[in-house]
Amino acid sequence: MNKVQIFSDSTCDLSKEVIAQYNIKIIPLYVSFGEDTYQDGIDINTKQLYKQVERSGCLPKTAAPSPGVISEYFKPYIEQEMDLVYIGISSKLSSTIQNALIAAKEFEEGRVHVVDSLNLSTGIGLLVLKAAKFASNGVSAINIANNIRNLVPNVKTAFVIDTLDYLHKGGRCSGVQHFVTSMLKIKPIIHVIDGQMSVGAKPRGKKKALSLLLNMIKNDENYLDPDFVMVTHSEAPEAAIILKDALSMNKGIDTVLETEAGCVISSHCGKGTIGILYITK
Template identity: 50%
Template sequence: MPRIKIFSDSTSDLNPEWIQTYDIGVIPLYVVFGDESLKDGVEITPEQLYARVDQDGRLPKTAAPSPADFMAAFRPYIEQGDDILYISLSSDLSSTYQNAKIASTEFPEGRISVVDSLNLSSGIGLLVMKAVQAAEKGQTLAEVTKLVESVRPHVRTEFVIDTLEYLYKGGRCSGMQNLIGSLLKIRPVIRVADGKMTPAYKVRGKREKAMDQMLQNSLADKEQIDKDLIIVVHTMAKEDALALQKTLQEQTGARVEITTAGCVICSHCGPKTIGIIYHTVV
């Protein structure tokens, strides 16, 4: 039976250790400053991105890998006899899924499975790790694909944005909303639902209050949470991530891992964003 090579893209925010240990392929999206196009996580880091935004006063654009990028990444593995499973950033947020599907048609039918995560950041990463575990158990490409698609509706992704500034610069909120939000210290909490980022609620006051609300929302699912893996993802908020990790481990008994967000996620949400991702078992 062919080996299954698992692919995702740079928005999956996987730990480098997982990528290396499980030989996961990561196809970078692009961060675009004017005429300069940089590969996320390869040619630019979140720290460098934040520095440029502070210097220029404007956000970069982001762009999906082209079908040619996917073909170049897939071809060596197909030629050596592997099957491929690629789990993409939500098709509602990017054309990565569509471009990967286009690329897959250039190879023999049935060798490449392309799955829309309907998620982002570590919501994708959680599905990737489920796929890795299934592939290691010797499941076929069709079986692993079916597993990922069955888990997908039960992934819960929620995160606190520390500042409205990046949403404002990115055109996702008005100048008045940004001003009022800053004055009143409003922390928006974003949830992923049906592949889209949706405002779940807003918490007024200290950042810790918003994080505690997010934590309590997660703990409300404590009896249904899959204990195999909960992910706390952050950008420039390590201490907060460690605190959430400790509480989640104590309260749920689950394995809780910390990951850091890549440049594409950072460019939309800004520094000190933090999230909790898990999936429920029905």
């Protein structure tokens, strides 16, 4: 049986340390300001992204890697007689999965397994870490892919949006919605359901919003997969400390990982966004 290499894309928002520890290979998406294009997490980081937005007054465009680019990432590992499992951002949010499926067809059938996470950020990352554990235990690529597909519906993803500026600039909320939520200090909670973003509760104030995130995971504590719980944020370190401290009190969680959202995710959600992500049994 061939060894297995796990792949994901830069929207999985895992830290460089975790990526190295679990031997995960990352394919970057792109962010563009005008004619300048950058590889997410390679040529530009989140702090630089926000500075560029402040200077230009406009949001970047984001784009998936082409099938040809993805194929070039896969090729060296195929040549090393490895089988690949690629887990990427939801096909309902990006064309990355479709492009990966096209790239996979360039190789012998069964060598590259593409899994649609139907998620984003560390909702993908959780599945990637599970896949990496399976790979380290000698599970075959096809079985890893099938196991991960079975876990996809069990990933819970919820983010608090601190400001609607980015959703407004990106055309994802109206001027009226932007004005009203800003005036009332509403911090909407965004869930990922069936691969798409959906607005949930609309609490007033960040403190109330964070409490709702913690209540969500508390309601699932009897069904919680203990391996990892993610606290992922975009330039919201103080809120991350609050959530991590609260989650560390839960003896049913083995590891709470804090990660920072990359450029693609941050360009859509904006500064101050923070979420809790986990898997249920």
